[in-house]
Amino acid sequence: MPLSRDEVLHVARLARVGLSEADVAKFQQQLSQILDHFEVLKRIDTTDMPPTTHTLPLESVMAADEPRPSLGRDDVLANAPLEHEGYLRVRAVLEE
Amino acid sequence: MPELYDLTITEAHDLLSRRQVSALELTRAVFDRIAAVDDRVRAYLTLTEHMAVAEAMAADKRIARGEAGPLTGIPVCVKDVISTRGVRTTCSSRMLESYVPPYDAHVVERLKTAGAVTVGKSNMDEFAMGSSTENSAFFPTHNPWDLDRVPGGSSGGSAAAVAAGECLFALGSDTGGSIRQPAALCGVVGVKPTYGRVSRYGLVAFASSLDQIGPFTRSVRDAALVLNAICGHDARDATSAPVETPDFTASLTDSLHGLRIGVPREYVPDDLDAGVRAVFLRAVDQIRSLGAEVDFDLSLPSTEAGLACYYVIAPSEASANLARYDGVKYGYSYQEGATMWENMEQTRQRGFGDEVKRRIMLGTYALSAGYYDAYYLKAQKVRTLIRREFDAAFARYDAILTPVTPTPAFRLGEKVDDPYEMYLSDVFTLPVNIGGLPGMSVPCGFVEVAGKPLPLGLQVLAKPFDEATMLRVAHAYEQSTDWHARRPAL
Numbered sequence: 001m002p003l004s005r006d007e008v009l010h011v012a013r014l015a016r017v018g019l020s021e022a023d024v025a026k027f028q029q030q031l032s033q034i035l036d037h038f039e040v041l042k043r044i045d046t047t048d049m050p051p052t053t054h055t056l057p058l059e060s061v062m063a064a065d066e067p068r069p070s071l072g073r074d075d076v077l078a079n080a081p082l083e084h085e086g087y088l089r090v091r092a093v094l095e096e
Numbered sequence: 097m098p099e100l101y102d103l104t105i106t107e108a109h110d111l112l113s114r115r116q117v118s119a120l121e122l123t124r125a126v127f128d129r130i131a132a133v134d135d136r137v138r139a140y141l142t143l144t145e146h147m148a149v150a151e152a153m154a155a156d157k158r159i160a161r162g163e164a165g166p167l168t169g170i171p172v173c174v175k176d177v178i179s180t181r182g183v184r185t186t187c188s189s190r191m192l193e194s195y196v197p198p199y200d201a202h203v204v205e206r207l208k209t210a211g212a213v214t215v216g217k218s219n220m221d222e223f224a225m226g227s228s229t230e231n232s233a234f235f236p237t238h239n240p241w242d243l244d245r246v247p248g249g250s251s252g253g254s255a256a257a258v259a260a261g262e263c264l265f266a267l268g269s270d271t272g273g274s275i276r277q278p279a280a281l282c283g284v285v286g287v288k289p290t291y292g293r294v295s296r297y298g299l300v301a302f303a304s305s306l307d308q309i310g311p312f313t314r315s316v317r318d319a320a321l322v323l324n325a326i327c328g329h330d331a332r333d334a335t336s337a338p339v340e341t342p343d344f345t346a347s348l349t350d351s352l353h354g355l356r357i358g359v360p361r362e363y364v365p366d367d368l369d370a371g372v373r374a375v376f377l378r379a380v381d382q383i384r385s386l387g388a389e390v391d392f393d394l395s396l397p398s399t400e401a402g403l404a405c406y407y408v409i410a411p412s413e414a415s416a417n418l419a420r421y422d423g424v425k426y427g428y429s430y431q432e433g434a435t436m437w438e439n440m441e442q443t444r445q446r447g448f449g450d451e452v453k454r455r456i457m458l459g460t461y462a463l464s465a466g467y468y469d470a471y472y473l474k475a476q477k478v479r480t481l482i483r484r485e486f487d488a489a490f491a492r493y494d495a496i497l498t499p500v501t502p503t504p505a506f507r508l509g510e511k512v513d514d515p516y517e518m519y520l521s522d523v524f525t526l527p528v529n530i531g532g533l534p535g536m537s538v539p540c541g542f543v544e545v546a547g548k549p550l551p552l553g554l555q556v557l558a559k560p561f562d563e564a565t566m567l568r569v570a571h572a573y574e575q576s577t578d579w580h581a582r583r584p585a586l
Binding site for chain 2: 003007008010011012014015016017018019020023026027030031033034035037038040041042043044046049050051052053054055056058061063064071072075076078079080081082088090091092093095
């Protein structure tokens with residue numbers, strides 16, 4: 001299989017997705033099968049071909065520097081899982 | 097006369113304008129229809145009846161003042177990936193089960209300005225990732241033509257709602273076929289406009305270089321009317337194209353004289369389903385009989401790499417876009433972990449379904465150190481190749497015809513355990529998003545499977561920003577058949 005068990009765990013950690021033991025085995029098998037089908041890309045000659053990131057001939061679109069109303073704080077915090085005195089409350093990032 | 101809930105926008109607008117029916121009556125007829133059939137179809141996640149009644153009454157006043165537009169008083173269903181202020185927008189995910197947007201998407205603002213009546217929010221594959229609507233975290237939607245079959249996806253709820261008479265039109269989003277494929281499998285019209293034609297402001301992001309919003313309708317003319325309302329530049333979406341919106345109904349004629357149309361051989365492979373092939377070739381013949389010059393001598397050789405190209409690029413973009421679901425700002429949040437990282441990993445483990453996890457991991461892998469050049473950069477180069485092949489084709493042809501899907505609607509459960517098999521159901525629609533082209537599905541006939549007629553769609557493609565030609569071909573074809581007038585027996 002193109003994808004090892006350790007690679008599945010590595011990718012899951014990069015993406016911050018927790019996986020059960022059963023998930024690891026299932027995704028290793030399924031993702032490997034999908035990666036096998038990506039081999040077709042290697043057969044395509046792309047010498048001197050520039051990459052396409054998006055299809056519109058637009059670059060560095062700038063907004064006018066004009067003040068305008070934004071969403072209200074209460075409206076935004078209405079969806080917050082934890083809120084404290086008008087702020088989002090988060091777990092400590094740096095532990096003692 | 098057909099039932100009110102089965103009318104086209106054009107027919108309903110005519111009745112509303114002549115005051116033969118009120119917007120409130122039309123809205124009530126749609127909600128009665130939903131009450132009668134939606135426990136079987138399951139197109140809707142959320143119904144907004146209270147709001148709809150208020151909007152219908154406002155529409156009736158506007159009609160009485162003689163200020164009605166083509167969409168005033170017309171009931172619409174909105175895919176649950178499009179933000180609606182004050183109405184929960186779940187993306188069919190546990191992650192956003194109780195998320196209520198504080199603002200409307202650009203397209204929702206446009207519908208409100210036009211006076212449309214919002215019926216509710218439709219079911220979909222979670223975060224628009226899927227081809228059957230079975231990836232909804234809540235329940236699958238059923239195909240109105242055969243309730244044991246899928247409606248397609250990811251906008252399966254929107255397509256099924258239009259087919260079943262549960263709205264007069266709907267909005268969906270199309271990243272790799274998510275409007276055209278369910279439109280084909282449910283026997284309705286579905287349009288993916290050119291990338292940049294419709295603002296994505298307020299569309300929950302999946303793959304930002306591919307996503308585009310578009311309509312589901314019961315006629316090509318109706319699709320043109322909805323496009324007139326939702327297209328146009330919006331500074332809040334940096335990828336919104338600064339181009340004029342023509343009147344898309346102006347190009348609709350019954351003749352196709354003078355048009356050159358190509359049929360790429362890679363889209364009619366030898367092993368194509370026999371029923372799909374026969375229906376497709378009959379539709380192509382019909383288009384020739386309307387005056388178009390049809391040429392089968394067209395090859396788009398990179399088509400075979402389209403699926404792999406898409407399934408590198410779309411998951412890569414998704415893995416970045418879906419990083420925002422961290423349990424801090426909004427959405428589901430696991431709180432019981434010992435550390436911040438454990439909370440984040442558990443939030444994403446419990447909040448996302450399997451297909452979303454698969455694509456996040458696939459994209460993370462394709463972008464990770466050591467694999468970026470082999471997968472992501474390579475796919476972007478193949479993307480250029482696919483675009484150039486389309487460019488060359490459109491130097492010779494005004495439009496391209498293909499089947500929308502390789503098969504009619506498949507049975508619920510048939511492909512859920514085989515992700516790659518599911519991906520193949522979009523093989524004819526993915527290259528269009530890769531190229532940024534406009535594409536649409538128009539009903540083109542039925543195949544009988546196990547005693548039931550299942551609809552199929554004809555895909556019409558045109559060059560970027562030439563929706564007018566695409567709609568012209570689809571309209572002339574549609575008007576020469578009665579496929580679009582058939583309704584499922586529910």
